[in-house]
Amino acid sequence: MRFVSGFEKEITESLQSNDADIHYQAVHAAGAWQVDRAWKHIAKLAADDHTEKALRLAAIEAVAGIRPREAAAILNPLLDSGDDDLVDAAYEALSYAEAAASLDELDEEDDW
Secondary structure: OOOOOOOHHHHHHHOOOOOHHHHHHHHHHHHHOOOHHHHHHHHHHHHOOOOOHHHHHHHHHHHHHHOOOOHHHHHHHHHHOOOHHHHHHHHHHHHHHHHHHHHHHHHHHHOO
């Protein structure tokens, strides 16, 4: 689902899976395909200190892909987390989100 478009419904359903591998892949897929219906779930995973680390790193990346303009609200607090992996992931996601938001703005300007 992460590499082929057209599976938004299945991605959203897989976010509720009890299988850790399916859940992890669904988080990646939601970010890759900008599945907006996954926002609440993924934002919660990214912000929650109790989220398993690999899943949290995937969620941090996905946040920037789903809603780049809102990503900073989730990602900025992670910059002070004390965990180098989380800090690095947050910086990378913020950079991606900034670039994606800039591209969105250019697209909107072209629509006039």
